[in-house]
Amino acid sequence: MIRISIAAIFLATSLHAAEFDSKAAERFANLALACVHKEYPNKISHNLNSDADVAPPRALTPAFYGCYDWHSSVHGHWLLARLARTFPDASFAAPARAALAQSLTAENVAKEAAYLRGEGRASFERPYGLAWLLQLAAELREWDDPLARELSANLRPLEQAANERLATWLPKLSHPVRSGEHSQTAFALGLIIDSTNDAALKQFARDAARRFYSNDKSCPLAYEPSGEDFLSPCIAEADAMRRVLPKNQYAAWLTAFLPRFGTLHPEVVVDPSDPKLAHLDGLNLSRAWMLEGITSGLPKSDPRVASLRKIAAAHRNAGLASVTGEHYEGGHWLGSFAVYLTTGRGLRK
Numbered sequence: 001m002i003r004i005s006i007a008a009i010f011l012a013t014s015l016h017a018a019e020f021d022s023k024a025a026e027r028f029a030n031l032a033l034a035c036v037h038k039e040y041p042n043k044i045s046h047n048l049n050s051d052a053d054v055a056p057p058r059a060l061t062p063a064f065y066g067c068y069d070w071h072s073s074v075h076g077h078w079l080l081a082r083l084a085r086t087f088p089d090a091s092f093a094a095p096a097r098a099a100l101a102q103s104l105t106a107e108n109v110a111k112e113a114a115y116l117r118g119e120g121r122a123s124f125e126r127p128y129g130l131a132w133l134l135q136l137a138a139e140l141r142e143w144d145d146p147l148a149r150e151l152s153a154n155l156r157p158l159e160q161a162a163n164e165r166l167a168t169w170l171p172k173l174s175h176p177v178r179s180g181e182h183s184q185t186a187f188a189l190g191l192i193i194d195s196t197n198d199a200a201l202k203q204f205a206r207d208a209a210r211r212f213y214s215n216d217k218s219c220p221l222a223y224e225p226s227g228e229d230f231l232s233p234c235i236a237e238a239d240a241m242r243r244v245l246p247k248n249q250y251a252a253w254l255t256a257f258l259p260r261f262g263t264l265h266p267e268v269v270v271d272p273s274d275p276k277l278a279h280l281d282g283l284n285l286s287r288a289w290m291l292e293g294i295t296s297g298l299p300k301s302d303p304r305v306a307s308l309r310k311i312a313a314a315h316r317n318a319g320l321a322s323v324t325g326e327h328y329e330g331g332h333w334l335g336s337f338a339v340y341l342t343t344g345r346g347l348r349k
Contacts, residue, residue, distance in 0.1 A: 020342040022090035029083050029092035031325050031335035032076040035067040036099050041328070043069045047120035061115055063108040063158075068332045071129030071182065075336040077103060078136040082339055085143040097147055104151040113157040116165065126169060127188035130162040134195035135345075137162075141197065163198040170204040176212040178237075180229025181279070185212065186236040187286075190293075193243050194346060209244045213237050217256045222263060230282035230337075232290065234258060239290035239346075242297025250297050254304075261291075261304070264311050266318035275329035282330075284319030285337040288312050289346055296347050316341060 042057045042065070057065035064073035080096040087093060116124060125133075137159040140152035176185040185208070192205040219234035238258055242250050264287070267280040291312035295305055323338045325331040340346060 022087040028335040032079040035332045072333040075132045079336045081139045106154045113161045128182035131188040131191035138195040167201040178233045186240040190240045228276045230279040235290045239293040273327045278330040281322035284315045288315035289341040
């Protein structure tokens with residue numbers, strides 16, 4: 001049976017009801033600081049072409065080798081950039097900046113870009129990890145800071161490689177991937193639209209969202225979640241579409257697509273030490289920010305706004321209470337989801 005500490009519940013409630021301050025942010029920063037340069041345990045997705053490709057993670061991808069897997073390392077670095085930018089005077093800001101500088105050297109990034117473009121890697125971390133890479137790049141570009149400008153320039157070759165890889169892929173994708181894990185199309189489209197500095201790729205992503213989802217109706221929300229989901233197929237689609245439709249048109253589309261939200265409730269993880277079962281903790285967090293995103297896409301007078309906010313708050317509290325760091329299976333990535341939620345990174349400016 002899962003046990004959530006009183007302190008965790010208090011933190012979750014305070015993050016919902018009050019300000020997300022540097023003290024609350026510190027525990028999320030510490031989770032990322034503990035893992036971005038922790039090489040093992042490690043789960044690599046690595047295509048071997050010959051014996052020469054056998055190497056430890058730090059040699060294969062020297063910028064993003066920690067946090068158990070490549071995509072978690074990428075969004076762990078994003079977490080550090082986001083929090084150091086948001087709280088420049090916090091006690092964790094200097095260690096966060098040092099960790100970013102250690103990872104995002106021009107030499108490390110050049111090796112990452114070469115790895116991404118290597119033979120047999122056309123689908124490497126596509127789309128989830130590449131979309132988070134663009135989110136990291138956007139965070140550094142938007143951060144008015146000398147170190148951020150240096151790291152942004154260093155990251156550019158890998159950012160460009162990710163833009164090219166996604167721009168090649170999206171026009172050829174004949175159907176959306178409606179999973180609740182890394183392969184999902186909808187969540188990645190949202191990140192790409194928000195993050196890319198490539199005008200053609202942004203347009204490809206907007207066009208893909210309309211192509212895939214404009215005519216969808218009656219999404220089977222009652223069938224969710226699958227037992228290992230950390231993204232909701234239905235809710236992520238709705239969150240993607242609010243990025244491409246005007247408010248009134250979006251409200252009408254949402255009525256046809258998701259006529260009911262009332263059955264939605266936070267999920268409970270039975271064994272948080274199981275890396276796949278722990279995905280449901282992330283689902284609570286991602287549902288919370290997506291429900292907030294859906295609300296932001298509706299006219300303020302829409303009668304659904306109040307109930308959506310209430311459901312989002314319940315998921316927010318449950319999700320934040322689970323980010324304890326007690327188990328590395330969740331600790332290496334849940335902090336990123338918590339920061340994306342609490343800093344409102346995906347909401348319209």
